[in-house]
Amino acid sequence: MYAITVDKLTKQFNGFVAVDHISFTVNAGELFGVLGPNGAGKTTTINLLSTLLKPTSGYAEVAGHNVSKDKDNVRRNIGIVFQEPALDDKLTGKENLEFHAMMYGMNKADRRKRIKEVLELVELTDKANVLVEKYSGGMKRRLEIARGLIHKPEVLFLDEPTLGLDAQTRRHVWNYIKILNKEHNVTIILTTHYMEEADYLCDRIGIIDHGKIIALDTSANLKDLLGGDVVSLEIEGDGEELMTHLKELRWVKAIKKHDRTLHLTMEKGERRIPELISIAHKLGITVLSVNLREPSLEDVFLHFTGKTMREKEASQRERSREMARRRRGR
Amino acid sequence: MINGTAIYVLWLREMKRFVRAKSRVIGMLAMPLFFLAFLGLGFTGMAIPGMPSNVDYIHFLVPGIIGMAMLFSSTFAGISVLWDREFGFLKEIMVAPVDRISIVLGRIAGGSTTAVIQGILVLGISVLMGFKIAGILSFFLSIIFMLLIAITFIGLGLIFASIMRDIQGFGLIMNIIIFPLFFLSGALFPLENLPPWVRYISYLDPLTYGVDGLRSVLIGVSSFSVAFNSIILTGCALVMVLLGAYFFEKSESV
Numbered sequence: 001m002y003a004i005t006v007d008k009l010t011k012q013f014n015g016f017v018a019v020d021h022i023s024f025t026v027n028a029g030e031l032f033g034v035l036g037p038n039g040a041g042k043t044t045t046i047n048l049l050s051t052l053l054k055p056t057s058g059y060a061e062v063a064g065h066n067v068s069k070d071k072d073n074v075r076r077n078i079g080i081v082f083q084e085p086a087l088d089d090k091l092t093g094k095e096n097l098e099f100h101a102m103m104y105g106m107n108k109a110d111r112r113k114r115i116k117e118v119l120e121l122v123e124l125t126d127k128a129n130v131l132v133e134k135y136s137g138g139m140k141r142r143l144e145i146a147r148g149l150i151h152k153p154e155v156l157f158l159d160e161p162t163l164g165l166d167a168q169t170r171r172h173v174w175n176y177i178k179i180l181n182k183e184h185n186v187t188i189i190l191t192t193h194y195m196e197e198a199d200y201l202c203d204r205i206g207i208i209d210h211g212k213i214i215a216l217d218t219s220a221n222l223k224d225l226l227g228g229d230v231v232s233l234e235i236e237g238d239g240e241e242l243m244t245h246l247k248e249l250r251w252v253k254a255i256k257k258h259d260r261t262l263h264l265t266m267e268k269g270e271r272r273i274p275e276l277i278s279i280a281h282k283l284g285i286t287v288l289s290v291n292l293r294e295p296s297l298e299d300v301f302l303h304f305t306g307k308t309m310r311e312k313e314a315s316q317r318e319r320s321r322e323m324a325r326r327r328r329g330r
Numbered sequence: 331m332i333n334g335t336a337i338y339v340l341w342l343r344e345m346k347r348f349v350r351a352k353s354r355v356i357g358m359l360a361m362p363l364f365f366l367a368f369l370g371l372g373f374t375g376m377a378i379p380g381m382p383s384n385v386d387y388i389h390f391l392v393p394g395i396i397g398m399a400m401l402f403s404s405t406f407a408g409i410s411v412l413w414d415r416e417f418g419f420l421k422e423i424m425v426a427p428v429d430r431i432s433i434v435l436g437r438i439a440g441g442s443t444t445a446v447i448q449g450i451l452v453l454g455i456s457v458l459m460g461f462k463i464a465g466i467l468s469f470f471l472s473i474i475f476m477l478l479i480a481i482t483f484i485g486l487g488l489i490f491a492s493i494m495r496d497i498q499g500f501g502l503i504m505n506i507i508i509f510p511l512f513f514l515s516g517a518l519f520p521l522e523n524l525p526p527w528v529r530y531i532s533y534l535d536p537l538t539y540g541v542d543g544l545r546s547v548l549i550g551v552s553s554f555s556v557a558f559n560s561i562i563l564t565g566c567a568l569v570m571v572l573l574g575a576y577f578f579e580k581s582e583s584v
Contacts, residue, residue, distance in 0.1 A: 052425060052582070053582060076427040082418060085418055086418035086420075086422040088343065088419050095346065099342075099343060100426075103335075103427075104427060
């Protein structure tokens with residue numbers, strides 16, 4: 001049973017392709033992550049699935065309902081926490097929740113019970129009657145999570161749920177997300193550009209870049225794709241020459257050069273390091289530092305896109321701007 | 331289709347915000363009151379061509395200033411969708427399982443209530459300044475006209491809010507649309523004074539019929555009959571609401 005089915009879903013803004021023929025499914029009860037740099041199309045994907053945007057083409061079904069044809073039933077069955085706060089500052093926390101519960105047609109007894117429950121879950125009971133404009137960023141985010149849950153949605157969308165939060169609050173929010181998913185059986189789809197967040201929380205991760213899903217699997221399987229450990233050599237000298245030599249070794253599964261550092265993938269990396277250094281030495285290349293680690297999602301990202309997430313962020317800032325311009329019709 | 335609970339909760343939100351935003355209310359009341367005080371005092375006793383001889387200027391002016399207060403507060407209430415978009419709350423509204431018509435009706439209910447409250451406040455202050463209302467029936471009829479003006483211009487505000495993507499065009503709208511609507515409506519002087527071609531343009535301004543209607547029910551002086559004014563204004567209100575709802579429905583919320 002799929003909670004979400006997406007088939008060749010596409011969104012263009014005046015010819016600019018923000019989401020490009022993506023297809024994936026999310027199982028009921030799964031915690032699914034969409035990982036990618038800013039401007040990759042994550043938020044647009046969430047907006048399409050939550051009926052806020054109309055797809056240009058393709059098909060998507062959420063909680064068993066078509067997002068283009070059966071919007072009200074989709075809306076009834078989803079909760080969403082937006083990337084930017086979507087609270088009314090001039091209302092208290094409780095009034096924001098009350099507004100939401102009434103918009104979702106809950107009766108008075110249900111409203112009272114659920115609002116009390118969700119406030120307790122996010123530990124905001126004692127701040128319930130304070131105006132939201134007095135809340136800190138972390139409190140606002142927790143209130144939004146509470147709000148997304150009042151009407152017991154089957155599917156919860158979290159768009160960058162910990163963006164801009166301090167480390168401690170982030171941990172806190174992660175805990176809620178785990179509890180919701182494991183204890184309350186809410187299917188969750190979250191977007192993030194934090195590797196460790198996707199790694200820690202998600203059952204499966206779809207990596208999105210330039211509006212396309214370029215890899216999708218569990219975190220462990222994605223890392224296994226790289227085949228073993230990652231050994232990074234920071235060198236001084238002719239990197240290209242060293243690369244050509246290393247490529248001939250059959251135990252080196254992949255090499256990526258990145259500035260002055262070579263990233264090599266191999267099994268039992270710790271036993272190969274001396275050999276690597278001696279090869280470099282013979283070529284007159286100095287190895288400044290060596291790093292051995294199990295592959296991270298960052299390595300997976302580098303493997304599929306040829307760039308680190310940080311570099312992508314920089315290069316895609318222009319893409320984000322372009323998208324905003326097209327949307328405003330300029 | 332129409333969701334009464336949603337309309338109620340949207341209305342309730344406007345009420346809470348209105349009660350809490352005292353500075354905004356005072357700001358919105360200040361301009362009409364300045365107009366009333368300075369123009370009323372400055373032109374009092376002056377012979378203004380086209381003015382009925384049995385009416386002094388302050389009595390002529392008060393319905394116009396109420397119309398002005400309604401015009402500004404209602405258009406602002408319609409355009410405030412843009413603020414909701416800017417601060418993200420519009421997404422919370424739009425992702426709820428509520429049909430778009432009810433969302434528009436909820437905003438009209440909230441906006442027209444706050445606008446009418448402001449109109450009544452202006453009227454009350456005018457009474458303190460010496461304005462005489464013909465009777466209790468006049469008062470209630472004037473509220474109906476206030477309501478019709480409010481609905482018309484909330485509709486107009488919604489159209490602007492749906493066409494504009496952000497609040498940067500707000501000042502432009504105010505200066506090239508709202509102020510001309512105000513000056514053309516005959517709020518400050520009799521339209522009979524205007525050259526014919528300007529007068530014809532003023533007949534296209536819904537506020538003309540609002541101000542004239544208010545004048546007829548409050549001081550018993552008008553260019554058109556109460557019935558004519560109310561029919562035209564009801565028609566304007568309907569058209570504006572339908573257009574506002576149409577543009578709002580079409581615009582994307584994120």
